[in-house]
Amino acid sequence: MSAPDRTRPDRSSYRAWRTATTRWSDDDVYGHLNNARYFDLIDTAVNAHLHEATGTDIRRLPAIGVVAEVSCRYFAEMGYPRPIELGLAVERLGTSSVIYRVGLFQGDPEGEGALASAEGRFVHVYVDNTDPARPVTPLPDVVRSVLEPLVAQPDR
Template sequence: MQDSTTLKSRRRADYGYFLKYRTRWSDNDQYSHINNSVYYHLFDSIVNAYLIAQCSLRPQASQSIGLVVSSHCQFFSPLSFPQVLDLALRVNKLGKSSVTYEVAVFSEDNEYPAAVGGYTHVFVDSSSRKSAEIEGQIRAGLEKLFLQDGRKKSQSKL
């Protein structure tokens, strides 16, 4: 995980995939800002949207699935309904069977993120739950988002 100063200084150009999200009244908590738990819903939404649309993942038919083994989020400024958000995705680490995603949440038309977080997926066989290598279209799609400081990074083996 990156330090807070690095994450807060991220810009839209540091990410390779974007998804719009229109906040809902139910996203707000009693303090009139988006509840912390909603951010993890947003992270899950953009990661899985990318895996399905860009990596040809078919969750119900796939022999391997990604399980979340760790997650984090740092908050920099509040967001609330009725804002429209831009979710941004990048891959910070890509190993043999694991991938670490970073997601930034931007208010529409803002260059600085309101929150940055993400999680690590470990891919496993859907039946046995034993570690499975990330291969084929999934790996190719993830490699497209494998960035560090806005530059494409060479593949690492974890």
């Protein structure tokens, strides 16, 4: 038996979950999920959680999160027609920025879907939504309060 792959996260690495439906058009000519769709799913995992957990339209807050960085590590192919489970965790919660990790899982949680097929890193920097110059500003309290429970353990 080989040693576990420490670079490929498992389901315990994430604190909040949602399921995404795949579509025929999500697959590319190679028969797997197109890379652009991964970024759509990562963005949806973060912003849908913020919207639902705060109970407010996050676009209308006095400070909004703008994307400063996004990346994705790919471990295994995914594709239509199977659903994708999106796990969300906060890697770092700063004064005016948040680093999220989003795990994308497809398949049986006890089998092939036990480990992430991909993991996204998504950085939000908060800016003043009332100032056209968009200066960096602290996270709104309503946002911070829903993100604190998602902060990942320090060993990850």
